[in-house]
Amino acid sequence: MTASTEAPASTSTDTFDSLDPRTGAVVGTHPVHGEADVLAAVARAEEAARWWRALGFDGRRERLLAWRKTLVARLDEVAAVVSAETGKPLDDARLELVLAIDHVDWAAKHAKKTLGRRTVSPGLLGANQAATLGYPPIGVVGVIGPWNYPVFTPMGSIAYALAAGNAVVFKPSELTPGVGEILARTLADAVPEKTLLEVVTGFGETGAALCRAPGVGKIAFTGSTATGRRVMAACAETLTPVLIECGGKDALIVDAGADVEAAADAAVWGGMSNAGQTCVGVERVYVVESVAEEFTAALVAKTRGLRAGTQFGPMTMTSQTEVVRRHVRDALEKGGRAVVGGEDSVKPPFVEPVVIVDVPEDSSAVTEETFGPLIVVNRVPDVAEAVRRANGTSYGLGASVFTGSAKEGERIAEGLRCGMVSVNGVIAFAGIPSLPFGGVGDSGFGRIHGEDGLREFTRPQAIARQRFALPVPVTSFTRTAKHMSTLLGLVRARHGR
Numbered sequence: 001m002t003a004s005t006e007a008p009a010s011t012s013t014d015t016f017d018s019l020d021p022r023t024g025a026v027v028g029t030h031p032v033h034g035e036a037d038v039l040a041a042v043a044r045a046e047e048a049a050r051w052w053r054a055l056g057f058d059g060r061r062e063r064l065l066a067w068r069k070t071l072v073a074r075l076d077e078v079a080a081v082v083s084a085e086t087g088k089p090l091d092d093a094r095l096e097l098v099l100a101i102d103h104v105d106w107a108a109k110h111a112k113k114t115l116g117r118r119t120v121s122p123g124l125l126g127a128n129q130a131a132t133l134g135y136p137p138i139g140v141v142g143v144i145g146p147w148n149y150p151v152f153t154p155m156g157s158i159a160y161a162l163a164a165g166n167a168v169v170f171k172p173s174e175l176t177p178g179v180g181e182i183l184a185r186t187l188a189d190a191v192p193e194k195t196l197l198e199v200v201t202g203f204g205e206t207g208a209a210l211c212r213a214p215g216v217g218k219i220a221f222t223g224s225t226a227t228g229r230r231v232m233a234a235c236a237e238t239l240t241p242v243l244i245e246c247g248g249k250d251a252l253i254v255d256a257g258a259d260v261e262a263a264a265d266a267a268v269w270g271g272m273s274n275a276g277q278t279c280v281g282v283e284r285v286y287v288v289e290s291v292a293e294e295f296t297a298a299l300v301a302k303t304r305g306l307r308a309g310t311q312f313g314p315m316t317m318t319s320q321t322e323v324v325r326r327h328v329r330d331a332l333e334k335g336g337r338a339v340v341g342g343e344d345s346v347k348p349p350f351v352e353p354v355v356i357v358d359v360p361e362d363s364s365a366v367t368e369e370t371f372g373p374l375i376v377v378n379r380v381p382d383v384a385e386a387v388r389r390a391n392g393t394s395y396g397l398g399a400s401v402f403t404g405s406a407k408e409g410e411r412i413a414e415g416l417r418c419g420m421v422s423v424n425g426v427i428a429f430a431g432i433p434s435l436p437f438g439g440v441g442d443s444g445f446g447r448i449h450g451e452d453g454l455r456e457f458t459r460p461q462a463i464a465r466q467r468f469a470l471p472v473p474v475t476s477f478t479r480t481a482k483h484m485s486t487l488l489g490l491v492r493a494r495h496g497r
Contacts, residue, residue, distance in 0.1 A: 011036045016202070018177050021087040021314045021349050028085075028178040033200040038209040041169050041198040045140045046215050048194040049167035053137055057112035057165075064108035064163060067190040071101050078182050082151055085176040087313035087349070088274055093151075099431050100155040106433030107163035107454065114451045115164060115458060122464070124494055125474075130465045135458035137165030138217035142210045144231065146222045147173035147316050148277040148371075151183065152430075156437060156448035157220035157243070158183075161457040162196060166217075169198045171210050175316055177201040211235045218243065218457065222279075225442045243446030243456055245438055247369040248279050248397030251390035252426065253412060254287040254295050255383050257404025259424070263287075264298035266400060266426035267375060272303065272353050275312045276373035277320070279443075280398035280420070280427050283370055285377040286386035292379040296339065296357060299377065303340045303353045308373070314349035315372065321348045324372035331356045331365035331376065361389065369395065383412055391417045397439035400426045419443070 014032040019025065033041075052060065071078065075097050082093035117134035141161040145154030150172060158168050172180030177199075184197045200206055204227075211219055211234035218241050221231045225246040235242050252270065254263045270282030287295045308314065315321045325346040332338060336359035345352035354374045359365055365376050380386045383403075390399060396418040403409045409423035419439040420429040429435050436447035447453050472483045 016174065016177075018085050018175065020084050021175075021316050021318065022309070027081075030177040030181070030201040032202040033206050033209075034202075035205075035209040035212075038169070038200050038206060038213055039215075041200050042140055042142075042210075042213045042215040044195060045167040045169050045198050048196050049137070049139050049165075051194050052162075052167055052196055053165045057116060060163065060165065061108045061111065063191045064104060064159070067187050068101055068104045068108065070186045070190040071097065071104065074186055075101075078151065078179070078186065081178045081182050082176070085178055086147065086150065086316045088316075089311070089313060092274060092312070096149055096152045100152045100159070102431070103152075103155060103433045103449065104159045107159045110434075110451070111163040111165075111454055114454045117463075124490070126464065128466055128468050128470050130467050132463045132465075134461050134463070135164070135455055136461055137458055139166060140216050141166045141168050141457055142213070142216040142219045143168055143170045144207050144210065144219065144221045144223065145170065145172045145176075145180065146279075147175040148274060148279070150176035150179040153222050153245075153279075154180075154220075155183075156453065157222075157457075158197065160448060160453040161220070164454050164457040166457055167194075167196050167198070169200060169210060169213075169216065171200050171202070171207045174201070174203050207231070208234050211240065212237060214238060216240055220446075220448070220456075221245070225444075228444060243438075243448070244444035245279070245446070245448065246397075246442060246444040247371065247395065248281075248418075248439060248443050249283050249367070249369050249393045249395040250280055250398045250400070250418075251284040251286060251386075251416075252282045252400040253383065253386045253390060253402065254285065254291060255386075255401070255403035255408070255412070256288045256290045257408075258291065258402035259404070260291055260295045261298055262424065263402035264295055264302055266402070267299055268302045268306070270400065270426040271375040272306055272373045273312060275308065275315060275351065276324075277316060277371050278427070280430060282375060282400065282426060284366060284390070285375060286380045286389055287377060288383060288386065289379050289381055292377075296377055299355060299375070300339050303355055303375075306353050308347075308350035308352050312373070315351060318349055320371055321346055321351055323368075324351050324354075324370055324374055327363075327365040327368065327370045327372075327374060328354055328356070331359045331363045334360045334363045336360070336363065336365070336376070361392065367393065387412060387415045391415075394442040395439070396441040397443035398422070398427070398429065417441075419447075 079093035115135035122129040122131040220243040222245045228244045336356040341354035398420040413421035422428040436450040436452035438447040
């Protein structure tokens with residue numbers, strides 16, 4: 001299939017092709033937008049942002065819900081582009097769209113309640129003041145998106161930024177530019193008055209130009225930790241704030257009382273779906289000794305029936321196959337034992353499922369993000385050791401806990417150094433629009449989704465309005481020693497007991 005390209009005209013004649021990673025066939029041809037193109041897109045977005053903000057929460061809600069309806073109507077069309085550019089099965093692409101649509105709906109319906117100006121208590125010393133807090137939009141938000149979930153992940157920024165009153169300039173991955181363009185077309189169909197979602201396509205320099213553009217009020221980036229650091233450095237030149245969502249090395253903990261079959265099923269989906277190319281996918285499993293054999297047997301049985309190219313797609317970025325190969329080799333050379341697959345499972349552009357047990361904690365398969373269909377399973381004497389090992393990484397994105405007690409599951413979850421945890425499930429937090437999504441450490445900072453995600457794309461504005469003059473003029477050169485004595489007496493009476 002060939003996607004039409006309706007990105008802004010480029011000042012350069014350079015173009016590039018997006019390819020189907022399964023076959024190498026050309027999916028679409030796109031312009032390489034340079035700095036002048038990016039600046040022009042930002043200028044157009046600034047104008048659109050002023051119009052969009054003036055609509056108010058109700059006007060924006062109406063139009064965003066119209067976009068939601070358009071996305072539903074064109075779901076299969078958009079999913080087909082996702083499948084063609086990433087190689088993932090069509091139903092997985094459809095699932096990605098379904099989750100994104102739910103987030104558009106939530107953001108549209110909750111923006112007013114979350115961001116609307118509200119009265120707050122002025123406190124004793126401000127008793128003569130009326131205090132209010134509001135969250136006006138930033139203006140233009142730059143979004144730099146990934147290729148693994150080219151709709152769901154950037155929409156966590158795009159939908160929430162729009163709901164907060166901003167316009168967006170979106171730089172999709174060079175591997176999935178057609179997805180960015182078709183998303184923009186669906187929004188233009190639903191909201192024809194102004195172009196609220198500008199799309200610029202190209203490579204690293206296009207993204208760097210977006211980071212440097214003076215009209216951009218914030219950059220939301222999703223990608224590798226190394227690239228995230230470069231994005232921060234570029235944004236530092238203009239003091240542009242950033243939201244950074246990088247990778248993870250997420251762990252799944254299996255306690256002694258867990259439903260072992262359910263835990264194994266979750267590990268297989270979390271580790272193998274989308275060919276393991278999921279930032280919150282399961283890469284490490286720590287299973288308590290007493291159920292380790294049962295769990296491993298269940299995991300092996302469920303994994304052996306999976307086939308790359310059928311249940312999941314190829315490595316969208318071909319070079320990632322060598323990372324998987326290196327991690328498998330290192331795990332085996334350091335004493336790990338392959339119970340499913342092995343080094344021969346790497347067959348570019350596909351990688352068949354690999355499960356390796358008893359891998360030393362200093363192996364690159366444990367310490368580095370694999371981003372492929374490889375699961376490492378290690379036994380631990382107890383949950384405390386599982387938590388210690390799960391936390392023994394510079395990453396801190398998500399995690400999963402399986403246990404027989406809900407209360408115990410939440411206790412274990414609270415001890416994990418990460419942004420999100422699913423108890424007796426896997427990646428469930430990503431599908432709940434009211435929960436914030438983001439990590440700590442090398443996994444980044446800032447949040448998309450939920451109320452935190454809406455506020456991420458605003459600037460808090462405090463307003464204090466004097467209602468009457470205080471009898472004690474504290475902030476005036478007319479203040480006397482007697483005035484100060486009265487004030488100190490009030491403070492001691494209220495706070496000194």
